Amino acid sequence: MASQNKRIAKELAECTTSPPAGITITLPNDSDLHRWHVTLAGPDNTVYAGGQFGLIVTLPVDYPFRAPVVTFATRIYHPNVTNDSLGNVCLGPLKAENWKPSTRLAGVLEAVRALLVEPQPDDPLEARIADEFRQDRAEFEKNARAYVVRYAKGPVKFDAAVGAAAAGAEAAGGAATGAAVVRP
Amino acid sequence: MDTDDDFMSNLSSEDDMLPDDSDNDVSGDEDFGFDDEPDVYIDSQKDIGQRKKTPFDVSYKVFQPQDVQKQQDELIDEVNMILTIAKEEAAILLRYFRWNKERLIEQYMDRPSQVLEAAGLAQTTAGPPKLRTIPGFTCDICCEDEPGLQSFALKCGHRYCVDCYHQYLSQKIKGEGEAARIQCPAEGCTLIIDARSLDLLVTSELTERYHELLHRTYVEDKETLKWCPAPDCQNAVECRVKKKDLDQVVPTVACLCGYRFCFGCILNDHQPAPCQLVKKWLKKCADDSETANWISANTKECPKCNSTIEKNGGCNHMTCRKCKHEFCWMCMGLWSEHGTSWYNCNRFEEKSGTDARDAQAKSRVSLERYLHYYNRYANHEQSARLDKDIYHKTEKKMVLLQKESGMSWIEVQYLNSASQALQMCRQTLMWTYAFAFYLKRNNLTEIFEDNQKDLEMAVEALSEMFEKPIAELADPKLKVEIMDKTSYCNKRRVILLDDTAQNLADGAWSFNIEFMNSTSNSGPST
Numbered sequence: 020m021a022s023q024n025k026r027i028a029k030e031l032a033e034c035t036t037s038p039p040a041g042i043t044i045t046l047p048n049d050s051d052l053h054r055w056h057v058t059l060a061g062p063d064n065t066v067y068a069g070g071q072f073g074l075i076v077t078l079p080v081d082y083p084f085r086a087p088v089v090t091f092a093t094r095i096y097h098p099n100v101t102n103d104s105l106g107n108v109c110l111g112p113l114k115a116e117n118w119k120p121s122t123r124l125a126g127v128l129e130a131v132r133a134l135l136v137e138p139q140p141d142d143p144l145e146a147r148i149a150d151e152f153r154q155d156r157a158e159f160e161k162n163a164r165a166y167v168v169r170y171a172k173g174p175v176k177f178d179a180a181v182g183a184a185a186a187g188a189e190a191a192g193g194a195a196t197g198a199a200v201v202r203p
Numbered sequence: 204m205d206t207d208d209d210f211m212s213n214l215s216s217e218d219d220m221l222p223d224d225s226d227n228d229v230s231g232d233e234d235f236g237f238d239d240e241p242d243v244y245i246d247s248q249k250d251i252g253q254r255k256k257t258p259f260d261v262s263y264k265v266f267q268p269q270d271v272q273k274q275q276d277e278l279i280d281e282v283n284m285i286l287t288i289a290k291e292e293a294a295i296l297l298r299y300f301r302w303n304k305e306r307l308i309e310q311y312m313d314r315p316s317q318v319l320e321a322a323g324l325a326q327t328t329a330g331p332p333k334l335r336t337i338p339g340f341t342c343d344i345c346c347e348d349e350p351g352l353q354s355f356a357l358k359c360g361h362r363y364c365v366d367c368y369h370q371y372l373s374q375k376i377k378g379e380g381e382a383a384r385i386q387c388p389a390e391g392c393t394l395i396i397d398a399r400s401l402d403l404l405v406t407s408e409l410t411e412r413y414h415e416l417l418h419r420t421y422v423e424d425k426e427t428l429k430w431c432p433a434p435d436c437q438n439a440v441e442c443r444v445k446k447k448d449l450d451q452v453v454p455t456v457a458c459l460c461g462y463r464f465c466f467g468c469i470l471n472d473h474q475p476a477p478c479q480l481v482k483k484w485l486k487k488c489a490d491d492s493e494t495a496n497w498i499s500a501n502t503k504e505c506p507k508c509n510s511t512i513e514k515n516g517g518c519n520h521m522t523c524r525k526c527k528h529e530f531c532w533m534c535m536g537l538w539s540e541h542g543t544s545w546y547n548c549n550r551f552e553e554k555s556g557t558d559a560r561d562a563q564a565k566s567r568v569s570l571e572r573y574l575h576y577y578n579r580y581a582n583h584e585q586s587a588r589l590d591k592d593i594y595h596k597t598e599k600k601m602v603l604l605q606k607e608s609g610m611s612w613i614e615v616q617y618l619n620s621a622s623q624a625l626q627m628c629r630q631t632l633m634w635t636y637a638f639a640f641y642l643k644r645n646n647l648t649e650i651f652e653d654n655q656k657d658l659e660m661a662v663e664a665l666s667e668m669f670e671k672p673i674a675e676l677a678d679p680k681l682k683v684e685i686m687d688k689t690s691y692c693n694k695r696r697v698i699l700l701d702d703t704a705q706n707l708a709d710g711a712w713s714f715n716i717e718f719m720n721s722t723s724n725s726g727p728s729t
Contacts, residue, residue, distance in 0.1 A: 026346045083344055084367075084374045115379055119390045120344045120371050121361075126390070 026083060027052045030124050039129050047177065053078040055124075056092075056177050059132060066163040067095070067135050070171030074131065076124065086118035089131060092177045096159075096166035098138045098149035109144045110134065257697060259474060259704035261454040263442035263466065266428075268418075271439050275421050278304055286311055291397035296322050298383045298417075301424040323386065323395030325358030332357075332400040334365060342367055344388065355404060357396065361389035368404045372396070376409055382416030432469050433462035442466040449478045451708050463627075472630055475703035476638040480714070484637040488577060498570065506535050576640040580633050586666065587629035593670060594622040600673050608677040617682060621669055621689045628662045628696050635699070643713040647706055654699040661692045 031052065034044050041060035048054065057074040061067030073092035079085045091106030101107040110130055111117055143149035151159045266274070275294075282293040285308060299322035300307040311318045316326055334353045341348040342364035356362035363371075371388050375381045387394040398417075402410055422428045422439045426446075431438045436458060444454040444466060453474045454466040463472040465481075473481045502511045505521075507528035512521065514532050521538070522529050529538035601615040635655045642648055665688040668681065675681055706712050 026344065029346045081370070081374065084370050085378075116381075119386070119392075120367065120388045121363075122390045 024052055027078060031055070033123075034125055034128075039125050039132070041132060042128050053080070053082070056175075057128060058175050059128070059135075061167065061171065062132060062136050065136055066160045067167055067171070070095075070167035071173070071175050072135075072171055073175035073177050074128070075177060076128075083120040083122070086113045086115065086122075087124065087127065089113065089127065093175060094166060094170040096148065096163040097135070098140045098143040098145055098152050099134055101144050102148065107144065108134070109139075109142060111142075257701050257704070258708060259453065259455070259697075259700040261442060261444055261452060261456070261466070263440055263454070263456045265431075265456075265459045266439045266441060267459070268437045271418065271422060271428075275302075275418075278302060282307065289397075289399075291399045292324055294417075295324055295383075295395050295397055298420065298424065299323070301426075302421065320393075323384070323393050325394060327358050332397075332403055334403060337362070340364075344371075355400070357387050357394045357400060359387055359389065359392050359394045361387050361392055361394075363388055365404060372401065372405050373409055376405075376413050376416065380416060382413050383420045429466060429469060431458035431460060431462055432464055433458060433460050436460040436462060440466065451477075451710070453477055453704065453707070472627075473634045473637075474631055474700050475707070476634040476641075477707065480638060480641050481634070484580075484640065487573075488580075503532070503535065504567075506530055573640065576636045580636040583629045583633035583636070587626055587633070590622065590625045590629065590666060590669070594626075597622060597669075600676065603673055604677055607673070610677075617686045617689070618669075618676070621665060621685050624689045624692045624696075625662065625666055625669065628658060628692050631696050631700065632659055632662060635703075638703070641714045643715040645713065647711055650702060651699075654695070654702055658692065658695040658699050661688060661695050664688055665692055 031044070031046070034042075038044060041062060043058045045056045045058075046052070046054070047056050055076040055078075057076055059072045059074055061070035061072065071093070072095060075090050075092050077088040077090075079087065089108055089110065091100050091108060094102070094104070094106065096102065099109045108131065110127070112119075112122055112127060112130060138149075138152055140149035140152045148159070148162075151162070275297075278297055279290055279293045282288070282297060282304060283290045286293065286296075288296070296307055296311070296318070297304065300310075307318075319326055332355070334355050336351055336353055338350070339348075340352055340354055340362065342352065342354065342362075344363050344367040347364060347366075353365040354362045355365060355368050368388070372385065375385045383395075385396045386392060387396065398413070401413060405413075422430055427443050428439050428441050430436075431440055438458050438460060440456050440458060442454055442456055444452055446467070449467045453476070455463060455472050455474050456466050457463045464470065465473055465478060467478040468481065470478075470481060476484070498511060502513045504511055505523040505526060505528055507530075508523060508526035510523060510525045512523065514521065520529065521532050530536060531538055597618050601612075601618055604610060604615050604618075605612060632655070635651075635658075639648075639651070639655070642651070665685065668685050668688060671681065676685075703712075
């Protein structure tokens, strides 16, 4: 456990001193290194520009031998993110068969950001949105922008329930924040 | 006793095979993936007694776990010698080529570096894998840097500490059940961890599991090998019938454990029906049988639009919810011809009524046809189960019989033979009905139905004798009758299977899958 914390502490230090572009990281609970709150700025020149997206990163107890779980705390209109309060995201490197213990979280977060720049409609979690993305780009962009205006403006709210559902193992840090978030 | 020979002919066919093929076990594998020989082997080796070759037998071999291991070892040794690469690397290459040695060697000779890279092997030849302690080393996974930390790297040079390697491997092996494709832990590195390196890094318990998983992938990788699906059986069966031949042959094999199954789809023995029909039939039965029974008993179809209608009370004046057609439930005729009052229908012979009933009858034919075959199929399935129950009682009977009549153990074996014959024949009969359901009528179907009838009558007769009380079973006359009937049943079964398999191989049957579709259309409309 100690050595795992060493790895996580090192990664956290790296990510906070020289964070990847458009990404800010906080710990909701300083004593719990296994739960990160990440704020991702919608990349420029995309439909998500101007939005602030909350990501909850949960590191399993046997991290880095098992992949972290990343979920969107902010709703987003995107082919690869479930269009619900769970905000599950489909990311190649996080699948069990692809995950390598040497993969860094900074790289994972950059992959999430890349997904906003370039959605992967061929590997969708939301088939309908993927179809729209392919066939009616104007409509997709309109909807995605509407979601940004509706959900992703102002300070990010990390809903406790979302993280707890995804985390499972890490119960301690969950309840500290965002208890009063009311979803429209 | 020729009855026994005949009866055992199917069970013993793998025994026949072994002496024939045992000398070319390995050379047989060299042909893997090549089409230079017929795909279907007719079982033509030496006859047992009067038995001649039968079109429904396919040749196959049963391998026990140690045989499977031996096969792998021999292939690995060969590649090791021919290509002069380490054994553990030869194993990785073979797994990458799904144990197709010919293709491996050919491609390796052409472009060794691409082959090595694709299979996850390094180009360099280094010494044997070993753990090292390097001053100033920091493990990139756990970030430990204490002095004296033992570390390991594959030929790619991505070095991690032993603890991290151990945890990584145990997560892969135990957590994910992965063995053949465990890569170097470095991001983006595709090098595969070989068995020898693994031995250095993990405990013997994990190594055991690792080899077990590899063993499993060997059988799963080879198209010609399949595990026996019987519970607790560890044997594998080799058969060269290919997937594309499954419309011409029903490759039924019997494992050494006694379990008979179809090599094509791993289901229980389903001769004479080809796999495709079996799949369709099982799906249909799962979807339809109970529903169809209920529909047949409780509903009628609208004479106009054929929607299935349940009358749930009320008068006979029906109005179809779908097409608004008004008709009489009793005679199925137009309601307008009934006048305006709600009297009971007594207009039986009116023309519109008979027309509507004719149409109705037609749409019912397909459903009833299905039920005809299904009920017989299900009946044999159930009877086979009952026969089995009786057999368990028979075992006790046999003991009793030995005591009461003074017969020896050998002398009461005829009950055992009879029971096995019943099981096997019922299994066959069951599937003849599924087969017949999809069969299009022609001259051949008459012969088929005659064969089916003969077998069925013989089976029912034997089944009846078999149920006789113990006192009668001891009668030598009945014993002879049972033995004769057993032999006759087995013969009839072989005749039926011969005929169906021959016609299947010749493509002489025609099937009516369209017919099946129209049947399912008569189900409840949505």
